[in-house]
Amino acid sequence: MTIEGKANAQSGRIRLGMVGGGDGAFIGGVHRIAARLDGHYDFVAGALSSTPEKAQSSGRSLGLADDRIYTSFTEMAKAESARPNGIEAVAIVTPNHVHYPASREFLSHGIHVICDKPLTSSLEDARALAMLAAQSDALFVLTHNYTGYPMVRQARNMIALGELGAIRVVQAEYPQDWLTERLEETGQKQASWRSDPAQSGAGGSIGDIGTHALNLATFVTGLKLDALAADLTSFVEGRALDDNANILLRFDGGAKGSIWCSQVAPGNENGLRLRVYGTKGGLEWEQEQPNHLWHTPFGEPKRLMTRAGAGAGEAAARVSRIPAGHPEGYLEGFATIYSEAARAIAARREGRPIPNDVHFPTVEDGLNGMIFIDACVRSAQQNSAWVSCRSSK
16 A cells, blocks of 8 residues: 555645755755655755855756745745745755754745754754744644654554553664764765754754654654653764763653664664563564564564564555565655655645644654753763753753
8 A cells, every 4th residue: 555645636746845955965865855756746946055056056957947046045935935836845954053044934934844853953943943833834844754664653553552561661772883983074064064063053973863763762652751861972082072872761651761872883874773662562673674573472472574564554554655575765764754744734735634644753853852962961961960851951
């Protein structure tokens, strides 16, 4: 079973713009692929770079009309909102420090926002953005793409149905090795802005990949984080932000957990993993084998569930696109978020409620991620003391 068809057959595809994502930007290409994979969007406008020449050349290379290539997101929001065929949604794929001002501008013009994670570069901005989003009629979607994987949806559904019983232990890890050396000194763009507090914010590995691990854990289990104790390290000499973190977690209801995230772990490429254990059994999932989910009912042999195989249910099938045995993963996960957003936007177009089975990360998930980053930093500054995630003063 595939993702539903066009978001609104009568009105046509959703008109999409983009901020950031110009020539040489990895994540911009990912978002454009995701937006067109299921046929819900037309990419029609962009402010693709803060450098005017690059913005123009990037727009032309992507086939945008000259009058819809902008050199600033402020100009773009104002002009597009005034057009009868202006954009309905915008993808924001810039470094973290631009997320807040760009999102604020488009929300103020009633344009739906699809924003890359983390939400902002500071907790103060995250709180302000959450308030703006709550007051706006426009939707706010955060692209924690791993929530779109079919077997992640399967795991979430199994836990919601009580198949694991009461949750006791949640372990997430996300090791990489690409920053084992000081790559930011070479001028490599992705390393440079992620290692710069002015662009990335207070979190290094905790902001870049730790927020993914937390979001995955809470999305799958439905648990809310109560407190944490964090040990943050910058192993690479001269690096301004953490490149390794070990974090203990306490959840509402008494469940305990941990997150390890590292960008200095040789031999690991993109090792996001989640393990959840309850009174009735356990689940294990890893991003590099995304079509597999291990389920172990207590006292019984471990069982391998596959994306389109026996045991997988409607929650996985609804967001699957291809037959059994074919890998489906990273790009499709992003596409699922875009398609879920399209269903929600279509509902808003037609004046009807958003369907109950539509799931995408929201501004509240983004705010929780920023509270997590802030709490990790404060805990580390207090020799890994326990810090509440209920407030962040």
